[in-house]
Amino acid sequence: MSKNAFYAQSGGVTAVINATACGVLETARNHADRIAKVYAGRNGILGALHEDLIDTSQESAATIAALRHTPGAAFGSARYKLRGLEENRAEYERLIEIFKAHDIGYFFYNGGGDSMDTAHKVSQLSKSLDFPITCVGIPKTVDNDLPVTDVCPGFGSVAKYIAISTREAALDVRSMSRSSTKVFVLEVMGRHAGWIAAASGLAGTTPAEPPHVILFPESPFDERAFLTRVKHSVERYDYCVIVVSEGAKDQDGRFLAESAARDAFGHAQLGGVAPIIASIIHEHLGYKYHYAIADYLQRSARHIASRVDVDQAYAVGQHAVELAIRGENAVMPTIVRESDEPFQWSLGHVALSRVANREKKMPRSFISRDGFAITPTCRRYLRPLILGEDYPPYRDGLPDYVTLKNAAVPRRLKTDFVLT
């Protein structure tokens, strides 16, 4: 007996979340006896709440295949966190209502920690309402903060982009340091954890090689130690490359970006942290500087995605469908690392209850004692995640990314749903 499936993309997007969608859709098509159609939520879970579903069966096999090399969220994503079951039971009941109306028996939710929590709650409610739905969370986040899985698909490609950009910009700065810019600051994402900043450490292997300083959210900013290190780097190597996490904090735990922006200018949203760091250096050491803020470029850079990451992103999508068909409910596929070198990995899965509301922090053993670099342990973990390239096809000098038709599924309910 076949049922329809519902798939939604959630939260900040990545270079490879569509590769996961590709894995879900291609695998579902191979199991037409079990999964009739896959409906996608337009703009993520909002599409379900508003009964705005996309009929993916109207897309050709070639179009679905092209999702593998297209960044962003092809069906639209949303930053919308469903609240607790007690707080807003209506939202969960609405989801079940929609699922019933469209004969949906599978719920695939592709996101981070919040999404795993939502998928978990839907599975609990479906039990209590006696409406059977197989819920599978699929990991995705550049923040790499989901527990149990070795890595979150999406992270490896950001890591690769940042490591490459650090290496490249460093060659630029080094070329000119004698007579021009001596300090380069690159601001990267990571509001709560330094995973992405850590990845920049892969750009070099000796203290002489950039980045010379990494500022992690995990290491409270010690201005004096920092300036000493910058000065040392400039005196010794004639230049200094600094990678700073947007989440870098002062000794009191306040974001450097926020505090400085508030104190000095009164504009809370103006600053990035890179200009703050740069101006501290300029003020105390007088070095000429440049800074870059990678922002969305880092998480959409499909043109230089990690092949390992793309493969894993596809594989978790594929595995999610296989798990669901096997009758596994309330689970999330995981990446299991078998060995570091040669890098080998396999797929596993874990109960959503073990994932929901648990955040994986970067281990303290990944950051050097002085707080400004990564350790060999960290390097061993990160190295395989950026291996391999997976170039998209090009047309007219630009990546040939696909746009879907995203045709709407006819509505079956007469009711609208108002978000509270």
Place this chain on the structure above:
Amino acid sequence: MSKNAFYAQSGGVTAVINATACGVLETARNHADRIAKVYAGRNGILGALHEDLIDTSQESAATIAALRHTPGAAFGSARYKLRGLEENRAEYERLIEIFKAHDIGYFFYNGGGDSMDTAHKVSQLSKSLDFPITCVGIPKTVDNDLPVTDVCPGFGSVAKYIAISTREAALDVRSMSRSSTKVFVLEVMGRHAGWIAAASGLAGTTPAEPPHVILFPESPFDERAFLTRVKHSVERYDYCVIVVSEGAKDQDGRFLAESAARDAFGHAQLGGVAPIIASIIHEHLGYKYHYAIADYLQRSARHIASRVDVDQAYAVGQHAVELAIRGENAVMPTIVRESDEPFQWSLGHVALSRVANREKKMPRSFISRDGFAITPTCRRYLRPLILGEDYPPYRDGLPDYVTLKNAAVPRRLKTDFVLT
């Protein structure tokens, strides 16, 4: 009779200036009967003034070949402009002194407008001092502001990087615009001309496709018209992607970045223009925004260099040596466009006197009447420059860029030279 050659890299570096070095060195090695050794200036022309020369003959053929795929300036570059012959004749005489001491008969200077001027002056002085030296300027600049040549090597790769980054980041913003960020601002280089900003226009081909607004230095910032356009884009497409040149100016010709930074904060060097633009939007329209500042990433991104650009960068280096051997003096190789589609180009050359102190502006016909987009004429010019990919080799997930030995040539003069 063979003479040594002197090669120096000058000014801001690019993703492909080393491809030009590769062209110079490989071609010189093929003409050992005419060019004995190529000495490179350590840190550009400063290496000549300080008699700090690099013996490139100590590098293997494989190392020289790897320059083709390595960004930055392998011998070091410098922002150092020699002043006029009358103002500081001593510097030019010092160059000639160094050339004499090291039996240098060829001077290859790889840079922008200032460097072409220097090469031209050296050629004039060598005549008046009766010391024969063949001077060839080699074009390089991401700013694309040298006259006569169809394009400056270095520009095509920045153009490709910016067009790709715009397309990718736009997919990210579009994915989330329903519930999150609606406006994305990308700041690109180009203090005096909008060539790089214009390249972002290649990312889309219809008004619905990003970038929705481009801010050029050539079009004084009209806040009202700008806000109207942003609002229209968000209302119509649910998001708005803006690319702003660092050189965008207000109606009085002041840099937006500078004026705002000075007026509001008193920190002249703090601001980029992206946060200024973003905050204007936020203040007047209330949209949630993100911004990125590409800075050095854009001109060092060899991982996604344009194949046309790499080929042309190599070709001008090769042609420079061929011209010199043919006895052409005080010239610069040029790229000659033969046809737009299919794109065909050949090599030519021009007298340095026709290049020195002339800046190529972006034609007014390249910017749309409203000042916020590129025209079909501009698109026809830009399109071929980003064609093709030229991926570097990778090791451990990172581009395998080469570092030279850069062994010093033993000094022959007893005198030091003090820059004034």
